[in-house]
Amino acid sequence: MIKLSHLKHCRKFCISLLCALGMANAHAALNVTASADDGNVPANTLDDNIDTRWSANGSGQWIEYDLGATHTVDAVQIAFFRGDVRDATIDIQVSNDGGNWQTLFSGTPPTRTLAQQHFELDDTSARYVRIVGYGNSQNNWNSITEFDVVTLASGENIALGKATSQSSTGYEGVSSRAVDGNTNGNWNQGSITHTNNEYQPWWQVDLGSVRSIDQVNLWNRTNCCSSRLSAFYVLVSDVPFTSQTLSGALSQAGVSAYYFNDTAGSPTEINIDRTGRYVRVQLSGTNPLSLAEVEVIEGSEIVPPAPTGPDASWTYCAAEREQCAFSNIKEVAYGAGDSWNYSVELDGVTCNNTNLGDPVRGTVKSCWVRNAQQNYVAVRNLAELQNAISNSNQHIRMKRGVYEATALMSDNTTVFRFDGANNVLDFTGVTIQVPTKLLNSMSTQPIHSQVTYDVMGDNITFLNGTFENTYPNGQHDVTDFTAHNKNPDYWPARQMTEFRVWGNGVQFLNNTITVRGSYPYGYGDMLGKGAGSAVYLRKHAGVQISGDNVLIDGMKLTVLAFGHGIFMQGADNTVIKNSVVQGRMRLGADMYNDGPDSLMGPFNFEQQYPDHFVGLPIVRDLMYNLTEDGIRAYTQGTKLDGSVVRTGAITVEDTKVINMRGCITTPLASKPSYIKNVEIQGCSVGYALANNSDVINSRGDAGYGPLLHSTYDTRNNANVEITVTNIPSTGSHAFAYIAGSGHNITFLSDGSNPDVPREIRVGDTGDRWAGDPSYQDAANILLINETNQPVVLTETSRNITGESVGEVTDNGTGNSLK
Structure with missing residues (x-):
């Protein structure tokens, strides 16, 4: 409905005036009139109902629409009564004053239909639109059932030269620079704003009056420091912001917030589609805020229709x-x-x-x-929440808002305990923040009892919540790892987990969890990961599951700490789907920049774990994971009743795991894993599987570690189909390590070529058992390799069959792979 020849900022405005007159919010400035009617009134053309109409008999009868203000009219849409069997003859006219009319169309509709028909017009500035009727092909009646007019947004930058302000000014980077019309991102050109290095700095513009806003375009600084403009909000309000804090602005009535997590470009376009006078850009963490330019693009005046509800009960x-x-x-x-x-x-x-x-x-x-159609328990603060979750058989609704935990429970090892059962917890619009400083105040005894959210009851549902740890300085993630590892306010008192799930039948539906704070952080597991570590570990994991029949659906889990994402200990029938688990990588060369007083300095930047890497220097051009595994199964776990149980079945579907140490590692589970439509990116190990497991229609790369890794040669009968993606890679690892027996493995190509050839090694379990042939057995495996990666069949391989596009080197026995 928009002519594609228009500028990209031109956006359709289809006014369905819907003047069902008498509605409380119908705008008095909007009016529809007609020269005559037969009782079928003009307002019927605006009710979204083709079974009602306006009708008037005689040539020259007209119906007129007042748009309330001048717009650029682009088109009209008209539905005609009995339009499927007869042709109306009309003029379409426009006017700015309601007296002098310009005819933009004369003739009949393009086709016969009861639906609205589109009349494209020359773009004309007008306030009034009139349809003049000259009867139809059967009689002299003029009858219209529905009408819309399409106008275009102006596309004008309405922020140019307007009044601006910002939270502070550093290096003479005054706020007005962002509306001077100069988008040059080089600081030396003198057109970039700059605040002090502070917590949640902001910049804003006052447009002078409430205007319709189509979008906001931001230009970032380009000659350095562009990453500072990331994880920020664009806030829009018709009235002045009442708070300089981000939390205050977000909670202000009438404020719309548009969050941008990545680094802004030049430009970054953010769709707004609302009215506003005040536009603010505000960081969510600590940094200077610099803007080369901010454009606020005007949209069409939005005239709301008189509304109707879903049904009469509303x-x-x-x-x-x-x-x-x-x-x-x-x-x-x-x-x-x-x-x-x-x-x-x-x-x-x-x-x-x-x-x-x-x-x-x-x-x-x-x-x-x-x-409400059922009973709810209303919760307005964290104290009320803790009281409510101790009871059972409830629907609990917490009031929207941001809540910060300030105290531990009486055991001094837990922040929240969910010991009621059969509860639905609706956290829609709720963010619960738990500071790392509070986690550091926990007791260190007893061991394995430190947890933020202890989920003990059965059949608890967490719905639409946001849960995050916060640093004292408000940063999204760590930039100075040396300072972080020296300050206990930034990590827990002891190894801990954010969510520990004991209960059966627990569900997490559409939740966002961000884990922050661990010691160490910045070096992955190169200082150890358990007993005998080179430093005292205060790891911090995301979700521990020990209950059965747990469902995680739609979770966005970000792990910015040394710890696992989701891990199972003694759980059975765990289902994870429609989720994202993401960690962080770091280049080895950056670790050397931490200096001699960093955690790695006393070890001369030599790895202290695992055993086969001890004493080896950090590789400068290698990417290292800062976390542990994304989705991990342990051999067993302790249930709430004290019994020790083997970990069972795990299903992962329609999920991404990104930049974790091991993306999906389930070889210790006692039952098969079922993995479907999964994508892994940038992990040190891609897939490692339990016996009889399936990987179906999944994707992954070998950029930072093997895509498929048989960590034990006793894991058998895997059915694997992975499409290989390619990213810039580092390190000397193989493409895949394959051992065990009875596997059917297919590597498909996505059409891209790897930057480094890496071997698919059959009869090899990798570094851990390197040189010990008793752990490298591979037999009776069907391998289909449609990539150009080479295949090496080692001395411990036998009866390997299939086909390979990549070159095959056969050092085994009885193999027929070609």
Whole structure:
């Protein structure tokens, strides 16, 4: 519906005026009139119902629409009564004053249909649109069932030269530089803003009046330090911001927040699609804030329709971007037409896409409420939360907001304990922050009892929550590893886990977890990972599962600490799907830059673990994982009742694991693993499997470690199909280490070529058992290699069959791989 020849900033505005007159929020400036009607009134053309109409008899009868303000009219859409069997004859006219009219179209519709028909017009500035009818091919009646007008956004940068401010000014980088029209990202050109190095610095512009905003374009600094402009918010408000803090701005009614996690470019375009007078850019961590330019692109004036609810059980509450105010618990429907998002809210909610999602893009929406259809327990603070989760058989709704934990439970090793059962915990719009300094105040005894969220009850559901650890300086992640490892406020008192799941039937649905704070951090496991480590370990893992039938669906888990992502100890039938587990990598050369007083300095930057690497210097051009494994199975675990049980079946589907030490490592499980539609990226080990496991339609690379690793030659009968992706690689590892028997393994190519040839080694378990042939057995394996990576069949391989595009070197016995 938008002509593609228009500028990229031109955006459709389809005004469905819907003047169902008498609605409380119908705009008085909008009006539809007609020269006459037969009782089928003009407003019927705006009710989204082709079964109603406006009708008037006689040549020259007209219907007129007042848009309320001047717009660039691009097109109109008209549905005609009985338009499937007859042709109407019309003029389409526009006017700025309602008296002088310009005809943009004369004729009949392009086709016969009951649906709306599109009339493309020459772009013309107008406030009024009139349809003049001259009867139809059967009689003199003029009848229209539905009408829309399409206007274009101006595309103008309305921030240019406007008043600006910022939280502080450093190096004479005044705030007005970001609206001077100069997008040059070189500091030396004198057109870049600069704040002090501070916590959550901000910059903002006052547009002078409330305007329609299509998008905000940001230009970053380019000659250095571009990474500072990352993990930031663009905030938009019709009224002044009442707080300089990020949490205060985010909680202010009527503020829309647009989060950008990556480093901004030149430009980075952020779609807004709302009105606003004040636009703020604010970092979420500690850094100077520098902007080369900020453009605020004007959009079309948004004229909301008179709303209708999902059905008669709902009561109108608020228009889009307004506060839907009520007390206690209500169900809220947000949307328009047939497209609605539903939620349960406590003490009101701002009616916008940020809070409630966007069920139908490009359409003005509204909020409707009704009484909750079941009983809920209302929770407004963390103390009330702890009381509620000690009880059972509840639906608990916590009020939207950001909450910071300030105290431990009486055992001094736990922050929250979920010992009730059969509870649904609705954390939609809730962020719970647990400072690393609080974790450091935990008791170090008894061992293995330190945990943030101790989930003891059965059948608990965590819904839509955000859970994160926070550093004292507010940083998203560590930049100075030496300082981090010297300050105990930045790590826990002892090795710990964020979520420890004892209960059976626990579900995590659409939660975001960010783990921060460990000692050591910055060097992976090269100082050790258990007993006998070179330093006292205070590891910090994400989710430990010991209960059965646990479901993780839609989790975004970021591990910025030395510890596992999700690991199973004694759990059976664990299902992980639609999730992302992500850690962090670091180049060896960067570790040397930490200096002699770093943790690695006293060891002359030589690795202290594992045994076969002890004494070897850190490799400068090698990427190292800073975490432990993404999804990991241990041999066994202790249940809540004290029994020790083997770890069982694990299913992983439609999930990504990125930059963890081992992406998916389940060889110690006693039951098969089922892995489908999974992608691994940049791990030291890609897939390591239990007996009889399946890897189906999955992807991965061997950039930083082997894509497939048989860590034991006693693991058999794996069925593997992996499409190989290629990333810039480091290190001297093999593409795959394959041992055991009865496997069917297929490596498919995605069409890209690796930058380094790496061997697929059959009859090899890698560094751990290097040189000991008793651990390297490989037999009766079918290998299909459709990549150009070479295959080496070692002396301990036998009866290996299949085909390989890459060259085959056969040192084994009875092999027929070709």
